[in-house]
C-alpha cells in the first residue's frame with residue numbers, strides 16, 4: 001500500500017469526476033465562450049458573495065494576478081513571514097509586480113490588525129516604499145492549517161480602509177477553513193478586495209483556481225492573466241472537474257480533518273515526538289526529539305509505504321486528503337504507534 005501524505009495535491013480524479021469532465025460543454029474561453037468555465041466562475045463568485053470570478057491554471061497565477069492588480073512597481077505588500085506569496089511563488093511578487101514584502105512575525109501564519117497597522121509605512125515619508133496591499137492566508141499552509149477568527153479579518157479591513165490599502169485572501173484552503181469554523185462564505189466577499197481559491201487541494205480536482213472580485217477588477221484581471229500566459233481555450237473540461245469537486249467533495253473534508261486530528265493524538269503519545277502543533281484542519285505539523293534523526297524516520301516510514309514531508313529543523317508535515325482512505329488511516333495509526341526509533 002502506497003500512502004502519500006506529503007500534500008493534498010496528490011489526489012487523482014475518480015471515474016465519476018472524469019465522466020463529468022468528458023461530458024462538459026466547451027468553447028473558446030479566451031473569447032469567453034466556454035459555458036462550463038463561465039458556470040464555474042459564477043458559482044464560486046456567488047458562493048463567496050463576490051460579483052465575478054476568473055478561472056486560472058494555478059493558485060500561484062491567481063495570487064500573482066491579485067498582487068499585480070493592487071500594486072505599482074516599487075510599492076510594498078504586507079504578509080506573514082510564512083506566506084505562500086512570499087515563500088513559494090518563485091519570487092513572483094518582485095518578478096511580476098516589482099514589489100517588496102514587509103513580513104510580519106505572526107502566529108502560525110496568521111497576522112493581526114495591530115501588526116498590520118504597525119507595519120504600514122507613512123505615505124508622506126517618500127524614502128520608504130509605499131504600502132499598498134495586505135495578503136493573508138486561510139487556512140495557513142506553512143502555519144499548519146490554522147484558521148483565522150473572522151473578526152480579525154474585519155479588523156484588518158478597517159485598517160486597510162483607514163490607510164488606503166487593498167486586502168487579498170489567498171484562500172487555497174478556504175474550503176477547509178469554512179468546514180472548521182462554520183464561517184458564512186458570503187461574509188468573505190464583504191471583507192476582501194480579491195480572493196483566490198484552489199480546486200486542486202482538498203476538493204481533489206486535477207487543476208484549477210478561481211480569482212474572485214468585483215466585475216471591474218475581474219475585467220482588469222483578464223488582461224493580466226493573458227500577459228502571464230493563462231488564457232486557455234476549451235478549458236471547460238477542467239472547469240467541469242472543479243464544479244464536480246465543489247458539488248461532491250466539499251462535504252468530505254470533515255473526514256480529512258478528523259483523520260489529521262487522530263494522527264495528531266497518536267503522535268502526541270510517542271516518546272520520539274517533541275511537539276505536535278494544534279490540528280485545526282487537514283495539515284499536521286510536528287517536531288521530533290533532537291536526538292532522533294529525521295532522515296532515519298522518513299526512510300523507516302517510506303519502507304512501510306508511507307510518505308510525509310520534512311520542513312527542516314526537525315519539523316515534519318502530514319497532510320490528509322481525499323485519496324487517504326480509512327483502511328490507509330488505520331494502517332498509518334498502527335504503524336506510528338508501533339514505530340521504535
Ligand SMILES: *Cc1c(COP(=O)(O)O)cnc(C)c1O
Nearest residue numbers: 058059060061084137141170172
Ligand atoms: C497550494 C497553495 C497555493 C497555490 O499553489 P499552486 O500550486 O500554484 O496551485 C497558494 N497558496 C497556498 C497557501 C497554497 O497552499
